Amino acid sequence: MRHVTLTELFTHPIADKFLSRSGKAHAIAVAFHAFHFAKKNNVCVDLATKAALLHDIGHYTWYRNGKWDFELYKKYDIHAIKGAERAHKLLIRCGEHPASAKEIALAVLLHTDSYLPDGELQLSSLQKVVALADKADEEPKGNHHYRKINQERALQSIKRLDEMVEEELENQIKKSV
Numbered sequence: 001m002r003h004v005t006l007t008e009l010f011t012h013p014i015a016d017k018f019l020s021r022s023g024k025a026h027a028i029a030v031a032f033h034a035f036h037f038a039k040k041n042n043v044c045v046d047l048a049t050k051a052a053l054l055h056d057i058g059h060y061t062w063y064r065n066g067k068w069d070f071e072l073y074k075k076y077d078i079h080a081i082k083g084a085e086r087a088h089k090l091l092i093r094c095g096e097h098p099a100s101a102k103e104i105a106l107a108v109l110l111h112t113d114s115y116l117p118d119g120e121l122q123l124s125s126l127q128k129v130v131a132l133a134d135k136a137d138e139e140p141k142g143n144h145h146y147r148k149i150n151q152e153r154a155l156q157s158i159k160r161l162d163e164m165v166e167e168e169l170e171n172q173i174k175k176s177v
């Protein structure tokens, strides 16, 4: 039994505001990729899909003279840090278990190393799945952030993914008994 669903997170006003900024279509696509990667790699599909849905929730809009400025973004961006904190706050508000909220927030924090100094990070399987899912939906020049999806279709997709997660969690329980 999950404490909170993807639909509850997705429809929360905080998620709505910030996912509109970074792209709902991208968030949903990454969540679907994360489901499949998680299933294949025996990673919890509940945690993976939630982290994937929220991975870019920390984005700030780097505009100069009305246009997105990649220079500014590259120099000053900390969206993964901000996202981890935002995702954690949202999850706790929505009733997520604190242990899961922590794991999800850490996967959001480590979904990209673009803001970190060079070096090797030892990622957990969950963190790897979320980073891979994000890469799988990446387009040149950050165009994946601008892909549009209408709210009705977005909600249908999230509800479908919730069902897939529930089904998979039930299967995992059956297998473990």
Ligand SMILES: [Fe+2]
Residues within 6 Å of the ligand: 055, 056, 079, 111, 112, 134
């Ligand atoms: Fe990102």
Ligand SMILES: [Fe+2]
Residues within 6 Å of the ligand: 026, 055, 056, 134
């Ligand atoms: Fe992303």
